[in-house]
Amino acid sequence: MRRVWCAAVALLVAGCGIQPTGVTDGGEAPTGVAPGVTLYFVGADGELRPRQRDTGGLGSISEALSLLLSGPGGSGLRTGIAPISVQRVGVTIEPGVIELVTPLTIDDVTPLGIDQIVCTALDTHVRSGGSRDMRVRVRFTQPTPETDELRTCPLIR
Amino acid sequence: MTRRPWLRGLRARLLVAFVLVTVLGAVAAVWSSAGSAGGALVTSYQRQVTRTIGDQIGAIAPQLTYPPDQGALDRLRATVGANALVVYGDLRSADGVDTGLITDELRLAVRTGDRLVTQRTVVDGEPWLLVGTPVMITASDGTRTPSGIEVYAVRDLTGVEREIDGLTRSAITTAAWALPLSGLAALLAAGSVLRPVRELRDTAGRLAAGDLDARSPPQGADELAELTVTVNEMAESVQTSMAEMERMRADARRFAADVSHELRTPLSTLTAVVEVLADTTDGMEPDARESARMAITETHRLVRLVEDLMEVSRFDAGTARLRVEEADAVGAVRDSLRARGWWDRVELVAPEEVPARLDRRRLDVVVANLVGNALRHGEPPVRVHVSALPEQVRIAVTDSGPGLPEHVVPHVFDRFYKADAARTRTPGSGLGLAIALENARLHGGDLTAENTDHGARFVLRLPRDPEEPGDPEER
Amino acid sequence: MAAILLIEDDALVRRGLELALHRHGHDVRTADTGEAGLREFQAFEPDLVVLDLMLPGMDGFAVCRRIRASGEVPVIMLTARGDDFDVVGGLEAGADDYVVKPAKPTVLDARIRAVLRRGTGTRDGVRVHRDLRIDTAALMVSLHGEPVRLTPTELRLLLTLSRASGRVFSRQQLLEEVWEQSYIGDSRLVDNCVQRLRAKIEADPAAPEYVQTVRGFGYRFGPV
Numbered sequence: 001m002r003r004v005w006c007a008a009v010a011l012l013v014a015g016c017g018i019q020p021t022g023v024t025d026g027g028e029a030p031t032g033v034a035p036g037v038t039l040y041f042v043g044a045d046g047e048l049r050p051r052q053r054d055t056g057g058l059g060s061i062s063e064a065l066s067l068l069l070s071g072p073g074g075s076g077l078r079t080g081i082a083p084i085s086v087q088r089v090g091v092t093i094e095p096g097v098i099e100l101v102t103p104l105t106i107d108d109v110t111p112l113g114i115d116q117i118v119c120t121a122l123d124t125h126v127r128s129g130g131s132r133d134m135r136v137r138v139r140f141t142q143p144t145p146e147t148d149e150l151r152t153c154p155l156i157r
Numbered sequence: 158m159t160r161r162p163w164l165r166g167l168r169a170r171l172l173v174a175f176v177l178v179t180v181l182g183a184v185a186a187v188w189s190s191a192g193s194a195g196g197a198l199v200t201s202y203q204r205q206v207t208r209t210i211g212d213q214i215g216a217i218a219p220q221l222t223y224p225p226d227q228g229a230l231d232r233l234r235a236t237v238g239a240n241a242l243v244v245y246g247d248l249r250s251a252d253g254v255d256t257g258l259i260t261d262e263l264r265l266a267v268r269t270g271d272r273l274v275t276q277r278t279v280v281d282g283e284p285w286l287l288v289g290t291p292v293m294i295t296a297s298d299g300t301r302t303p304s305g306i307e308v309y310a311v312r313d314l315t316g317v318e319r320e321i322d323g324l325t326r327s328a329i330t331t332a333a334w335a336l337p338l339s340g341l342a343a344l345l346a347a348g349s350v351l352r353p354v355r356e357l358r359d360t361a362g363r364l365a366a367g368d369l370d371a372r373s374p375p376q377g378a379d380e381l382a383e384l385t386v387t388v389n390e391m392a393e394s395v396q397t398s399m400a401e402m403e404r405m406r407a408d409a410r411r412f413a414a415d416v417s418h419e420l421r422t423p424l425s426t427l428t429a430v431v432e433v434l435a436d437t438t439d440g441m442e443p444d445a446r447e448s449a450r451m452a453i454t455e456t457h458r459l460v461r462l463v464e465d466l467m468e469v470s471r472f473d474a475g476t477a478r479l480r481v482e483e484a485d486a487v488g489a490v491r492d493s494l495r496a497r498g499w500w501d502r503v504e505l506v507a508p509e510e511v512p513a514r515l516d517r518r519r520l521d522v523v524v525a526n527l528v529g530n531a532l533r534h535g536e537p538p539v540r541v542h543v544s545a546l547p548e549q550v551r552i553a554v555t556d557s558g559p560g561l562p563e564h565v566v567p568h569v570f571d572r573f574y575k576a577d578a579a580r581t582r583t584p585g586s587g588l589g590l591a592i593a594l595e596n597a598r599l600h601g602g603d604l605t606a607e608n609t610d611h612g613a614r615f616v617l618r619l620p621r622d623p624e625e626p627g628d629p630e631e632r
Numbered sequence: 633m634a635a636i637l638l639i640e641d642d643a644l645v646r647r648g649l650e651l652a653l654h655r656h657g658h659d660v661r662t663a664d665t666g667e668a669g670l671r672e673f674q675a676f677e678p679d680l681v682v683l684d685l686m687l688p689g690m691d692g693f694a695v696c697r698r699i700r701a702s703g704e705v706p707v708i709m710l711t712a713r714g715d716d717f718d719v720v721g722g723l724e725a726g727a728d729d730y731v732v733k734p735a736k737p738t739v740l741d742a743r744i745r746a747v748l749r750r751g752t753g754t755r756d757g758v759r760v761h762r763d764l765r766i767d768t769a770a771l772m773v774s775l776h777g778e779p780v781r782l783t784p785t786e787l788r789l790l791l792t793l794s795r796a797s798g799r800v801f802s803r804q805q806l807l808e809e810v811w812e813q814s815y816i817g818d819s820r821l822v823d824n825c826v827q828r829l830r831a832k833i834e835a836d837p838a839a840p841e842y843v844q845t846v847r848g849f850g851y852r853f854g855p856v
Contacts, residue, residue: 018199018277018284018318023266026207026273031293032218033225033304038297050297058219127295128219156297421712422642425734429648432737433655460734467712478716482803482819483848517804518818 031129034058038127039068040119040155041077042112048119048155049077064124065089065100068116080113091121097150098125099137106144114138114146119153132156167354168347175343176336183332191328195321199277202317203286207273210288210310213237218292225306233292233308240311259309263289267307277314284314353381357388364388369396414470417463424463427456465588469572472595479516479599481623486511486520486550487543493524494541503528507543513550513621519596520619523604524552526589527615531556535612545621549602552617560608569606570594593617634748635659637678639669639695640710641687649682652737658744666690670698673705680744683727684710685718693725700726704783706747710735723824728785729811730818746812747785759794762855764833764842766794775833785810786829789822793843793853802850826851 036054043049053067069087072079081104090101098121109117118136126132135150217236221229227250230243234250237243242259243250258280266274266289273290292306356373363371372392375385431453438446471477487507494500524541531539535556542553561569568574573587590606597604602619636658640646643664650660661676663669666687673681681699685692696707709722709730722730728747731740759766765774771787773780782790788810793801801809807817810825826845830837844854 018195018279018314018321020279020284021277023262023274023276026203026275026288026290027211029271029273029290029293029301030211030214030218030308031295031301032215033221033223033292033294033306034219035223056222058223060219123297124219126297126299129215129295132299418712421733422645425642426644426648428734429645429652429737433651436655480716480820484804 028129032058032127034127037064037067038120038123039064039072040116040123040153041072041075041079042116043077046112048112048115050119050123050155051075051077058124058127060128061091061098061100061121061124062089064120065091065102065117068120069103080110080116082108082113084108093125093130096133097135097137098122099139101139102141104140105142106140106146108140114151115154118151119155122153122156126156168344168351171347171350172340172343175346176339179335179339180332183335187325187328187332191321191325194324198317198321198324199314202314203275203277206286206310206312207275207288210237210308211273211290214290214292214308223294223304230306233306237308237310240313242309244307244309245305258285258311259287259289263287263309264307267291267309271301271303284318286312286314288312353385357381357385360392361388364392364395369399410470410473413466414474417466417470420459420463421467424456424460428460431456462588465592468592469588469595472592472599477595477599479519479623481514481516481600484513484515484517484520486513486515486545486552486619489515489517489520490524490541490543490552493521494528496521497525497529499528499532502532502537502539504538504540505543506540508545511543511545511550511621513619514623515550515619516596516600519599523593523596523617524554526593527552527554527617530554530589530615531558531613534558548621550619550621552619553614554617555609555614556612558612560611561606561613563608566606566608570604633657633659634679634744635676636661636744637669637672637676637681638662639664639666639672639681639687639692640684641665642684645684649735649737649740653682653741653744656737656741658741666692666695669695673699673702678705680748681705681707682710682740682744683707684733685722693721696722696725696727704781704786706783706785708740708743708747719818719820723820726828728783728825729821742812749784749788749812761794761797761842761853766790773833780832782829782832785825786832789825789829790833790843793851797853797855800846800850800852806850822851 034057036052036056037059038050038052040048040050051072055067066087066089068079069081069084069089071081071083084103086103088103092099092101100117100121102117117138121136122132122134125134135152137148137150139147213236214233217233221233223229225233225245225248227248230245230248230250234241234243241250258278260276260278263274263276268291271291271293273288275289276287278285278287288310290308291303292308293301294304295301353373353376360371360373369392372389373385375382375389434449435453438449441449468477487505487510490507491500491505494503494505528539528541531554535558537557539554539556542551542555544551544553565574570590570593572591594604597617597619600619601623602617604615604617606613606615608614636653638646638649638653638660640649640662641664646662646664650662653660661672661678663672667690669681669683669687670690683692683696683699687695692709696709699705699707706728707726709718709727710733711718711722711730712733719730729743731743756768759768763776765777767773768791773782773787773790789806792806792809803819803822804817806822807813807819811817811821826843827837830840830843833842834840840854842854844852846852
């Protein structure tokens with residue numbers, strides 16, 4: 001009888017403590033390191049071209065878009081975005097949507113230029129560990145019908 | 158297994174069984190609930206830790222230069238926390254505390270895998286959570302490749318363990334509360350189960366003690382109720398046969414009493430006339446004289462027999478009454494012997510006097526029977542020994558004859574018991590010793606028969622002050 | 633030689649006892665019922681009555697009480713042996729003695745003679761104790777100068793007790809001296825007779841002056 005009691009108590013005590021375990025999976029590994037950022041420009045054939053810019057780190061979407069707005073530099077590529085003095089872009093990430101507030105008017109960008117912005121933002125988002133299914137809304141300084149459009153990058157599907 | 162005595166009672170066994178079941182149930186409940194709650198607690202803490210670490214790394218990773226320099230590694234380590242280690246190739250962050258706990262197993266999993274991994278260890282009795290993860294590089298198309306940066310973090314689980322212990326303790330406390338409650342419930346249940354058993358036991362006890370009217374009402378329709386009904390039926394049938402037997406015995410006694418009563422009237426006539434007859438036998442023919450004397454002798458025998466029968470009937474009917482008075486037992490014995498002319502044939506050994514409260518007539522009957530027997534069946538000297546004990550008068554009648562045959566001793570007080578054919582024609586009625594015994598018992602005393610080395614000995618013991626309701630002295 | 637009235641319902645027993653008592657020299661008259669017995673008692677004026685208690689019609693107790701009420705004629709009862717109810721009832725009804733049935737005529741005769749004997753041996757003149765005067769020669773007892781009518785047994789009891797004033801007599805001694813029962817007498821005979829005697833001579837029978845009880849032993853005559 002007493003032995004049964006002891007066994008019960010021992011079992012009880014054993015059940016309470018934290019037991020050592022083997023190595024168990026804890027989910028996705030974090031990501032986001034990169035040697036540089038990828039900007040999208042327009043090639044000679046009028047197609048979108050990703051171009052790696054070695055900045056030493058990935059940086060934020062905002063930083064990537066600032067680099068994009070500062071132009072292709074001497075890379076032989078063109079851009080569909082008019083040069084502008086103010087290169088700051090506001091970035092807000094909402095569920096499923098990345099909202100970009102650009103210092104541009106709709107007239108400052110060609111349709112390809114909008115794609116450049118969308119692809120650069122999405123690329124940076126994905127590489128910092130974000131989802132590829134995000135839509136991007138691009139806002140301009142004046143409200144236009146294009147503002148409400150939810151866009152995707154033709155190169156990132 | 159040797160059962161301890163206290164476990165033998167039904168109540169105790171029920172109680173133990175109840176408490177045991179409750180305790181086992183409580184233990185199981187405590188164990189499983191505390192276990193699952195504890196498990197959930199650890200898991201949720203672990204998930205929170207890994208998510209935090211993952212988020213922290215994910216948040217700072219884009220700001221880090223890649224390939225990282227020492228500064229980047231230190232920054233990353235600082236972000237993850239004090240107990241962390243960041244490794245890139247040969248570079249490693251400045252050591253945090255307790256990073257020595259990180260196991261090789263975990264390092265291997267981090268180095269070769271592309272997932273965040275965790276491991277729990279217990280070192281010196283303290284639980285730790287180890288988290289390790291590679292930091293990945295994600296390409297534009299979503300493919301991930303290890304960056305070569307490994308982050309390790311160590312988290313103390315003592316707090317969680319304390320929380321779990323608290324949970325367990327409260328569960329045990331709750332279970333402990335159930336214990337007296339279960340005991341109480343067991344007592345109630347045992348009571349309800351045992352009450353009919355107890356009643357049945359009491360009834361059986363009363364039946365065994367002779368109270369044949371004892372019954373217990375059956376309750377419900379369970380096995381106990383059936384047993385109760387059976388016991389009742391048994392009692393009923395015993396009672397019926399006892400009543401029948403009692404009735405038959407009463408009939409037999411009444412018959413004997415009636416017969417002797419009816420015989421008394423003709424015997425009164427005979428007794429009256431045999432004296433007349435006796436006075437005239439001298440002038441008779443020898444044959445007629447012998448016949449007349451036989452008739453006289455047998456009439457006297459018949460009278461004695463009928464008187465004894467009636468005396469026995471009174472004992473049987475319970476109408477025999479004791480009339481005690483202050484008397485000297487020695488004097489009473491002496492009177493009995495003298496009155497029967499035995500004074501010269503019997504040796505009386507007695508103190509000067511033994512005062513006692515006796516029914517003199519009944520004592521005389523006993524003494525006359527015992528001494529008469531000794532004189533008839535034993536050899537002289539016949540000795541009557543009266544002695545005074547503190548509470549008793551002891552009167553022993555011994556003879557120096559052959560003694561009683563061993564097979565007779567147990568039956569010597571039976572009615573009409575004939576030890577052998579030779580004794581059938583003695584003057585006794587065959588009831589003398591039975592009546593003597595009844596008289597002794599009526600006094601609250603006893604009469605026994607035994608053999609000594611020299612002959613038979615009958616010992617009468619009478620209380621010196623018998624309990625007796627009426628006191629003739631007090632009139 | 634005494635005139636005896638025998639009241640007994642059974643004809644053969646009656647005749648048997650009549651024959652036997654006759655042989656002992658008694659003049660015997662018989663009756664078969666209580667009523668006939670009482671009639672005979674008036675006509676015959678016997679010295680003594682032998683009375684069977686079990687009678688049809690008027691029972692022996694009632695007969696005994698009637699006889700006692702009308703005078704000092706002694707009564708001897710015939711009872712079943714040890715039948716306490718009969719004995720106690722008969723003694724309370726005033727019987728002087730009893731004989732157990734079946735009665736041996738010699739025993740009955742001895743009882744009759746004992747009961748009928750009026751005096752004791754010593755006739756030492758007149759004993760006066762306060763208001764009680766006992767003339768042992770004339771066998772007369774008077775209280776306050778008035779004669780007291782006592783049965784022979786009562787008289788003998790009083791004579792025996794008063795013979796040695798202050799001496800204690802045990803019941804057994806009294807049975808031997810008064811009833812002439814040599815052994816195993818019934819002490820209730822004494823107690824009943826004492827009660828009857830007290831009723832006749834004591835001012836307050838509950839607080840007796842002359843016949844005093846000595847607890848646990850017997851009786852004595854006072855005043856000392």
